[in-house]
Amino acid sequence: MFECVEGLRDFEGKGCILADDMGLGKTLQGITLLWTLLKQGVDGKPTVDRALIVCPTSLVSNWDDECNKWLKGRVKTLPVCESSRADVVSSVARFLGPRNTAQVMIISYETFRIHAERFAEKGESGVQLVMCDEAHRLKNGDTLTNKALCSGKFFFIIHPTTVCPYKRLTSNIHPQCRVDAE
Numbered sequence: 001m002f003e004c005v006e007g008l009r010d011f012e013g014k015g016c017i018l019a020d021d022m023g024l025g026k027t028l029q030g031i032t033l034l035w036t037l038l039k040q041g042v043d044g045k046p047t048v049d050r051a052l053i054v055c056p057t058s059l060v061s062n063w064d065d066e067c068n069k070w071l072k073g074r075v076k077t078l079p080v081c082e083s084s085r086a087d088v089v090s091s092v093a094r095f096l097g098p099r100n101t102a103q104v105m106i107i108s109y110e111t112f113r114i115h116a117e118r119f120a121e122k123g124e125s126g127v128q129l130v131m132c133d134e135a136h137r138l139k140n141g142d143t144l145t146n147k148a149l150c151s152g153k154f155f156f157i158i159h160p161t162t163v164c165p166y167k168r169l170t171s172n173i174h175p176q177c178r179v180d181a182e
Contacts, residue, residue, distance in 0.1 A: 001029065001033050002033060002036060002037075005033065005037065005129070006037075006041060006042055006047060008042065027063075027066050027133075028066075028070060030131055030133075031066060031067060031070050031071065032070075034048075034051055034053075034067075034075070034104065034129070034131065035071060035074075035075065037051070037128075037129055038051070038075060038103055038104075047128065047129075048103075048128040048129045049103070049128060050095070050096075050100070050102075050103060050104075050105070050126060050127050050128060050129075051103065051104045051105075051127065051128065051129035051130070051131065052104070052105050052106075052107060052112070052119065052127050052129070052130045052131065053067075053104060053105070053106040053107070053131045053133065054107055054108070054109055054112045054130060054131065054132050054133070055106070055107075055108065055109070055132070055133035055134055056108060056109065056133070056134050057081055057082075057108040057109075057110065059133060059134065060079050060080065060081035060106050060107065060108060061079060061081060063077075063079070063106045063133065064077050064079035064106055067104065067106075075103050075104055076101055076102045076103055076104070077102060077103075077104045077105070077106055078091060078094070078095055078102035078104065078105045078106065079105075079106040080092075080105065080106065080107045080108075080111060081106075081107075081108065088111055088114075088115075089115075091105070092105075092111075092115050092118055092119075093118075096118060096119070096126055096127075105127075109145050110145075112145060113144050113145040116144070116145075
């Protein structure tokens with residue numbers, strides 16, 4: 001996974017899909033990759049300064065809990081859920097701002113879709129990693145959410161294989177960079 005997200009495999013693009021049945025540790029593997037990229041890349045320096053975890057609204061708090069459980073506060077998260085529009089706009093601005101202290105923002109697919117341009121505007125100095133959970137939400141490549149997510153520099157997709165086939169999600173990912181149960 002690390003090699004694929006770092007672009008060390010011989011193919012065009014960066015990213016990977018982690019797909020397996022429920023209960024086999026996909027979330028922990030994603031958090032481990034996130035920690036590694038935030039702390040040390042190939043050359044020993046962090047590859048990622050800021051990351052997004054994009055998931056269904058109902059899982060935003062769960063992801064925050066899991067990050068805190070496994071990383072024990074060593075990574076500051078900014079979960080955005082059940083907030084007013086003004087609070088969401090403020091949180092996004094704070095996360096992308098120069099005085100940001102959070103390394104990871106956890107948002108819903110809907111929030112990402114609405115604010116995708118703001119994340120894209122920042123380019124290299126903004127978000128360098130987008131992790132997507134429950135990626136069956138991305139099966140239609142023509143949606144605005146999918147197009148926005150695919151414009152990022154790095155991506156890592158966590159997808160339960162029992163939910164739906166993920167053939168459409170793999171079009172930009174080399175077969176060697178798929179970590180699945182098959």
